[in-house]
Amino acid sequence: MAEAAAIAVPALEVDQVSYFYGARAALDGVSLRVDPSSFTVLLGLNGAGKSTLFSLITRLYASPVGHIRIFGHDVGREPGAALRNLGIVFQSKALDADISVRQNLLYHAALHGIGRRRAEVEIDRVLAQVKLGDKRGDRVASLSIGQMRRIEIARALLHRPRLLLLDEATAGLDIRARADILAHVRQLVASEGVGVLWATHLIDEVDAGDQVVVLHKGRVLAQGSVQAVVASVQAADIGDAFARLTGAADANTEQRP
Amino acid sequence: MTAIDQGQAGGGFGLAQYLICFSGIVWREALRFIHQRERFISALVRPLVWLFIFAAGFRQVLGVSIIPPYETYVLYEVYITPGLLAMIQLFNGMQSSLTMVYDRETGGMRVLLVSPFPRWWLLTSKLLAGTLVSILQAYTFLVIAWFWDIEAPPLGYLTLLPALLLAGLMLGALGMLISSLIRQLENFAGIMNFVIFPMFFASSALYPLWRIKESSLALYYVCEANPFTHATELIRFALYGQVSWIDLAVVLGCTVVFLVGAILAYDPASGMLARRGGS
Known part of the structure; x- marks a missing residue:
C-alpha cells in the first residue's frame, strides 16, 4: 500500500502556476506533471516561458500563484527537501572555466x-557515465562546448537526483553532439529511473515514446503522450500538432479586442 | 535512485553537512583568488601606492596631533595605515559584489542558489569566504609596511584579526547588498563613483575627524555617519590592542543590517532579482 502511494507521487508537479514580469504574464495558470522514469519534453518557442518556469521550479524565483512540488515537497515551503531531489542543467553555461572539471564537481558536491571522499567516488561515477573520465583534471576552458555540456550533465547527476531538468541543453551543439546528449539522458531514464523534464524549441528532439507539454506564450496548450497530443488536433505528426496548436492560440489572441 | 543522504525525512542537513558546504564555498573562493593573481597584486598595489607615494608626499602637509589610540606624535604613514587596511577590505567587498554580478550573468550564481541549503547560509558562507581573502590581503600589506618601518605593537597584529574580520564582514555584506541591486556588470562602474570613493574620502581613513570638523561641520557629520569611518577606527584601535566600543557597536549593527538586507534581496519570495529580469 505504502509502496503504491510512493509510486503515485510525481517527480514534479506544477499546479496552476502563474508569474508576472510587471503587468506581463510570463506564465498563466501552468500545470504539468513529470513522473519518475519518464522523459517529458517541454516544447515551446523562445519566449514561451520555459526558462521562467525553470527558475520557479529551482526557486530562483518564488511563485506568487500556484504550487510546485518535487516528489511531494513544496518548493516554497520545503525548499531544502525539494531541491535535494533535483539536478539541473541551465541554458547558459554555468561552469567555472578557470578551474578543473574535478574542482567544479567538488564544489557542486x-x-x-x-x-570530499564520497564526492571523489561520485565524480568518477558521473564522469564515466558521460564518457569523460579522462578529462577529470582538465581545465574547463580547454573543453569543447559539447564536452562542457556533458560535464554539466555529470554535475547535475552528482548528488543522485531523482528529477533532472535540462533547459535547452543542446543549444549551440552540432548534430552529433546533440544526438549523443539526448541519447545519454534517455538512457538515464531507462537505467536509473530518473524523471526528466527536457525544455527545447527543437521539434526533432521529441521521440515517439516521450511525454510532451506544449507551452506557448506562458500557457500550456496541450500535454500527454506524443500520440495523444498529435491525435488531439488530428495532426500528422508532433511538428504539425505544434504548428496547429500555436497557430490556433495566436489566432485566438489576435481576435481578442 | 535516490538523492544522496535522502534518508533523513524532510531532507534536513546535519552540522557536518553545513560545514562541508561552507568549506566548499571558501575553497572555491580561494581557488578563484589563486587563479586571479592580478586581483591579488592590484589589491596590494593600490594601498601601497597610497602609502609609499601619497603619504610620503603629504607627510609635511598633513601633520597629525596626538589622538587616541596614539600616545605620541606619529608619522602620517602610520596614521593612514589602518585606513588603508580598511580600504583593502572596502575594495575586496566591492570586488566580491562584482563577482556575484558576474556569476549571475554567467550562471555561476545559480549553481550556488539552487543548492538545497538555506539561502542565508549560502550567502553568509560566501561573505565569510570573501572576508577571509581580504584578511589575507590585509596581513600581506602589513608585512610590506613593516619593511617601511610601520610597526604596531606585536600584540596588535593579533588583536587586529577580529577587527579585520568584523570590518570585512560589514563591507562584504554591503557589497553583497549592492550586488543584488545591480542588473548588469557594466553598472559596476557607478559603484566606484557613488560608493567606494565617497565612502573612502568622507571618512577618517586619510585625515582625523577633528581636522575635517575644523574645515566643515557638515562634512564632519557625514564622516561620522559613514560606516567606513567606524570600520577604520575599529581597525586603528585594534592595531594598538584597544577596543573602540562605539565603533564596534556601529560596525556590528551595520553588518547585521547589510547582511539581512542582502539575504532579503536574494530571497526568491522578495522577487527583487526576478523583477529586474535577474535570470
Whole structure:
C-alpha cells in the first residue's frame, strides 16, 4: 500500500502556476506533471516561458500563484527537501572555466553537503557515465562546448537526483553532439529511473515514446503522450500538432479586442 | 535512485553537512583568488601606492596631533595605515559584489542558489569566504609596511584579526547588498563613483575627524555617519590592542543590517532579482 502511494507521487508537479514580469504574464495558470522514469519534453518557442518556469521550479524565483512540488515537497515551503531531489542543467553555461572539471564537481558536491571522499567516488561515477573520465583534471576552458555540456550533465547527476531538468541543453551543439546528449539522458531514464523534464524549441528532439507539454506564450496548450497530443488536433505528426496548436492560440489572441 | 543522504525525512542537513558546504564555498573562493593573481597584486598595489607615494608626499602637509589610540606624535604613514587596511577590505567587498554580478550573468550564481541549503547560509558562507581573502590581503600589506618601518605593537597584529574580520564582514555584506541591486556588470562602474570613493574620502581613513570638523561641520557629520569611518577606527584601535566600543557597536549593527538586507534581496519570495529580469 505504502509502496503504491510512493509510486503515485510525481517527480514534479506544477499546479496552476502563474508569474508576472510587471503587468506581463510570463506564465498563466501552468500545470504539468513529470513522473519518475519518464522523459517529458517541454516544447515551446523562445519566449514561451520555459526558462521562467525553470527558475520557479529551482526557486530562483518564488511563485506568487500556484504550487510546485518535487516528489511531494513544496518548493516554497520545503525548499531544502525539494531541491535535494533535483539536478539541473541551465541554458547558459554555468561552469567555472578557470578551474578543473574535478574542482567544479567538488564544489557542486559541497553545495549538496557531500564530503570530499564520497564526492571523489561520485565524480568518477558521473564522469564515466558521460564518457569523460579522462578529462577529470582538465581545465574547463580547454573543453569543447559539447564536452562542457556533458560535464554539466555529470554535475547535475552528482548528488543522485531523482528529477533532472535540462533547459535547452543542446543549444549551440552540432548534430552529433546533440544526438549523443539526448541519447545519454534517455538512457538515464531507462537505467536509473530518473524523471526528466527536457525544455527545447527543437521539434526533432521529441521521440515517439516521450511525454510532451506544449507551452506557448506562458500557457500550456496541450500535454500527454506524443500520440495523444498529435491525435488531439488530428495532426500528422508532433511538428504539425505544434504548428496547429500555436497557430490556433495566436489566432485566438489576435481576435481578442 | 535516490538523492544522496535522502534518508533523513524532510531532507534536513546535519552540522557536518553545513560545514562541508561552507568549506566548499571558501575553497572555491580561494581557488578563484589563486587563479586571479592580478586581483591579488592590484589589491596590494593600490594601498601601497597610497602609502609609499601619497603619504610620503603629504607627510609635511598633513601633520597629525596626538589622538587616541596614539600616545605620541606619529608619522602620517602610520596614521593612514589602518585606513588603508580598511580600504583593502572596502575594495575586496566591492570586488566580491562584482563577482556575484558576474556569476549571475554567467550562471555561476545559480549553481550556488539552487543548492538545497538555506539561502542565508549560502550567502553568509560566501561573505565569510570573501572576508577571509581580504584578511589575507590585509596581513600581506602589513608585512610590506613593516619593511617601511610601520610597526604596531606585536600584540596588535593579533588583536587586529577580529577587527579585520568584523570590518570585512560589514563591507562584504554591503557589497553583497549592492550586488543584488545591480542588473548588469557594466553598472559596476557607478559603484566606484557613488560608493567606494565617497565612502573612502568622507571618512577618517586619510585625515582625523577633528581636522575635517575644523574645515566643515557638515562634512564632519557625514564622516561620522559613514560606516567606513567606524570600520577604520575599529581597525586603528585594534592595531594598538584597544577596543573602540562605539565603533564596534556601529560596525556590528551595520553588518547585521547589510547582511539581512542582502539575504532579503536574494530571497526568491522578495522577487527583487526576478523583477529586474535577474535570470
